[in-house]
Each structure stands twice: as structure tokens, then as C-alpha cells.
Amino acid sequence: MKLNTLCYIESGNNILMLNRNKKKNDENQGKWIGVGGKLEPHESPDDCMIREVKEETGLKLIDYQLRGIITFVLPKWEDEICFLYSATQYEGTLKECNEGELQWIKKEDVFNLPLWQGDTYFLDDLFYLNQFINIKLVYNEQDELVKVCKYT
Template sequence: MLKYTIAFLKYEDKVLMINRQKSPWQGAWNGIGGKLEAGESPTNCIIREVWEETGIRINDPVFRGLVTWNPDHEPAQGMYVFVANVQPEELINLPRATREGILELKSVSWLLSEDNFGTVPTLRFFMEKVLDVRHEQPADYHCTFNGDDLVHTEIRNLPEMTTFELMEQK
């Protein structure tokens, strides 16, 4: 089981992002998420993390795959990726500072721009496919790093475990 979760909260053509206050990737825009607690499923973790970091309750996050990475030739690490839609009334008082960072709506085109160096470097690799819940199947978006440099990416089929089994696993 992986240690982390991340969610992209969508409203129209925008995504609620956080400019990270802490490392890793301090100062970069990223999705909302965090570490799984003992005995917690990835789905329950992302519901809890979104609530703790934003004050927004999501009930049915959609599992969109995994983002895995090999940092400096170490064993692979990774996170479960989810997407959820939010309503405008949940997005009041933005931008807003929290203990984790600054929350703000960002357009998908801004996030995916090749000229944008303000996001976590893996986002441009997987975000467009993750957000396309109608046409793209969940996958393992694998990244290899050399230090902080993203040196290789590949899209892999998910392991044999079904999405249902993965989300219900304790």
C-alpha cells in the first residue's frame, strides 16, 4: 500500500490548488492531500485530508490512478490520485492562507502551461489525463527523478488489483 493521497477539486475549468508551505516542493502549486493513517483506506484518507486542509467535505471522490516515483534510485514511492467536483459556495474567501499553504483556484490551462514553473514538476505529465474522467482510465503515472529533476515518465497499467479492492483495502 502506498503512503499518500492527492485530490484535484474541480469547479468548471478550474482546480483548487495549494501553494505548499512546507517541503517537499515548498512554494509550488499542488493538489490537496496527505499521508494515510494506520488502518485508513485511501478513499477515507483523501476525504479526511481535504476536510482538514480546506474545510470542504467531499463524499464521492473518483479514483483516477496512482502517481509513483523513484527518487534518486531509491525504492518506488507513490500516492493514490482522486478527482472531486466542488460547488461555488464551497470556494468562498479564496485565495486563503491555511497552515498547509495558500488555497486558490487555478485554471487548468495555467496549470498545464509549458511556461509554468510554479507547479510540482509531475503535474504536467499526469494532470490532463487524471482530470479526463470520461475518456481516460485510471493508470499508474510513473516518474523517475535525479535529485529534484524529473528525468523520465511513463504511463503504466494498474496492478492486477481492481479499483474496488484497492479502495476498500485496509
């Protein structure tokens, strides 16, 4: 099982989203997601998230919070546990990302983007509720969502 981080950075009513359109053999190809990536040896989830945000965006996070844990079950890919973060303060200038196009999107417009189907089950809570998110999203071979388990 793979361990990842995923961070959604807020600026006012906008969320920084990444259109994954540059890497070959990308499990997220064509989808819009937050920024983040795979934990490296000896990294904590916080270490990984801070490093990945800096690498992918050029931004240094000042204020961030662990908001949840997502378990992704994907038959075509390795299952993963993802540490979900939100961030509200940062410094630096946004740079070009080698994994895709970064864009600030209004919160309400995020749901109109090509997302993973399961993302809608946690993004609304992430954007509008202040509670810890614990969810399992199960996909089939065609990348269709077949089961959602929300835990309290």
C-alpha cells in the same frame, strides 16, 4: 515507501490548487499541487483523502473518484505511492490552509504554475480524459525528472 493521497477538486473550469509555501522542510516547497497527504494507520486511501481534504480545505467531498496511482521516485526523499483522486462536488466553505495558499485556478492556467515537472504527464489526462492513470515518475538528486513510465 510512503503512501499518500492527492486530490484535485474541480469547480466549473477551475481546479483548487495548493501553493506549498508555509511548512519548513517541505519536499513540495514552492510547488503548486492538489490537496492530500499521508495515510495514517488503519486508513484506506479513500479515508485518508477525505480526511486530508477536510483538514486542508474545510470542504466535505460529496462526489469523488479514484483516478490513478502515481509512483514517485525521489532520491532526496522517501519514495512514495500516491492514490490520485478527482472530485466534482463538495459542501462547506474554503478555509485557510496551514501548509500553503489555496487558490482556484483555471484548468488551462494550471500548467503555467511552478509544478513538479512530472505532474504535467498526468494532469492533462486527469483534467481532460476519463481513463485510469498509472504512472511512475523518477527524479534525480537535483529534483529533475529523468524517467517517465506510463502503464496501461
